[in-house]
Amino acid sequence: MKVMVGGTFDPLHDGHRQLLGRSFELAGPAGHVVIGLTTDQFASRKVHPIRPFAVRKADLETAITAMGYKVLWAIEPLNDRYGSAIESDFDAIVVSEETLPAAVDINRIRRETGRRKVDIHQISCVLAEDGRWISSTRIYRGEIDIHGHMLR
Template identity: 65%
Template sequence: MKVMVGGTFDPLHAGHRKLLSRSFELAGPDGEVVIGLTTDEFAGAKVHPVRPYQERLANVASFIRERGYTAAWRVEPLSDRYGSALDADFDILVVSEETFPVAVEINDLRRKRGKRRVDLHEISCVLAEDGRRISSTRICRGEIDRQGRLIR
């Protein structure tokens, strides 16, 4: 299977790790995962500071290597909400609850372009120990750490 996933991945937290891990699980050991990583310009719209592209790329690559996935993978710059997903030949798009509406939009735009619909796989958000969603914004505010533990 060829799987696509995208994000800013900064800071790389438990929710991001779940998203990436599920992408590799769906691809299978002989599949391929294409990771769209937001460019510095596109990530600049975030409400919290974001590390430079090359640093985020190194963190994602390190996580993948640590997990020992055997599927082929590559990272491509994501300069808008769609990236290459509108025209690429792939099977599954993995998204979070937050980005599921964008995935539906991608399938609609693919159909209008004469491309086949791809399967959408939605990952539920990972909750912090306070029962609220782990997010980069909460981490940057100092509320929680990357695993969702409260910072006291």
């Protein structure tokens, strides 16, 4: 199965690890995972600073390698909400609660352009110790660490 997933992944936190883990799990040993990594220009819309694409890509490659998945995978630049998901041939997309609307849009656009829809797999966002979502914004604000432990 070919699976797509996307994000900024900065910093890479436990919510991202769950998203990636589900993607590799769905793909299975003979599958393929395509990870869309937001470009610097697209990521600049974030409210907090973002490290350069090359740095985020290197961190993502290191993390995936450390996870030990034996599945083919590739990282591609993500210049907008949809990336190559509109035109690529793939089976499923993995999203969080926060990014579900983009996946719904992808299927709508695919249908409108005569392409088959893809399965949408939504994971639940990982919660920090305080019961709120782990997010890069909260990490940058110094509220929590990448595992959701409170810092204040």
